[in-house]
Amino acid sequence: MPRPLPNPTADSRPFWDGCAAGELRYQRCARCGQTQLIPRALCAACQHDQLQWQTSRGLGRILSFTVVHRAPTPAFKEEVPYVIAIVDMEEGFRLMVNVKDGAGKALSIGQPVCIGYRAVDGSTLPQAEVVE
Structure with a gap:
């Protein structure tokens, strides 16, 4: 699929x-x-x-997140577990994105993130990266 x-x-x-x-x-x-x-x-x-x-400057804070342990379709079975977050961006809008390497990190509400990008099958998708 x-x-x-x-x-x-x-x-x-x-x-x-x-x-x-x-x-x-x-x-x-x-x-x-x-x-x-x-x-x-x-x-x-x-x-x-x-x-x-x-x-956007690409800076925001995690409003909410969830760890996905069960792939919603077979297309994602190689990626589980992964994290999806809703990020409050500085400019006043919200963005739902995957968190880079999020399943291996201790995430928290309010944690600062920046938006990076990853190439996926010919498309470029935004993703959140935790600001250390």
Whole structure:
């Protein structure tokens, strides 16, 4: 079974192109200033259509995490155990990502992380890396 990979749309392509360039990109509304990670044509807060792409510094803190011990599909059976975390980014949005080598680390809520990238089957995916 092949691994599910991103399938960029017109709205999400700048995000995935940013990952390939080593940048975490998000949208900010020019009208109300709201940030949003999930790419959309309109601001989720005020419905304004003047969204601007920004580049994150890539720093955040773990809001929540879980250790996956049982692969959800056969495509992930070689990777268990692995950690998925929700990260509060400095710019005001949340990102759900895998934590690099997370299963072998003592993670905690509020722990600082930075966003790095890894190549997977022709795609570049963001991942959290614990800041020591």
